[in-house]
Amino acid sequence: MHRNLLSTFVIDAPTEVRDRTVTFWAAALGAEARATKLPAYTILEDAAEPNRVVVQDVGPGSAGVHFDIHTDDLKAEVRRLVDCGATVVDDSWANHPGRWVIMRDPAGMEFCVVFALNELRPQADRDDFERRAKVVG
Secondary structure, three states: OOEEEEEEEEEEEOHHHHHHHHHHHHHHOOOEEEEOOOOOEEEEEEEEOOEEEEEEEOOOOOOEEEEEEEEOOHHHHHHHHHHHOOEEEEOOOOOOOOOEEEEEOOOOOEEEEEEOOOOOOOHHHHHHHHHHOEEOO
16 A cells, blocks of 8 residues: 655746746745755745645746645556556656656646655655655555
């Protein structure tokens, strides 16, 4: 059995408007922008507790929004979601230190499945997963 948690809402911003996007959404949501160790990501603290809101620099990509499902068993959750009708878009990050898989739902919307208990993640995030995750498979 494994668990998952709809954890993070990600605002995808092209590089050319990333800083303005961070400033806008921080003000709009009454949040404080906090840089992370990974320069492509800015966390908007207290934007939508208990979930997290992140602005992601997508390079020359398109603006959009996606969400991250966190899990304690990446392979099992990807397999379960494929059985539910999702498709794998890119699993090349599954063995990356961050450990995630990019997927697409039946309507074509992309989302990420992320290994929640990764020791690179802050302990508070791992503890939150432990408190709130639900058994799904």
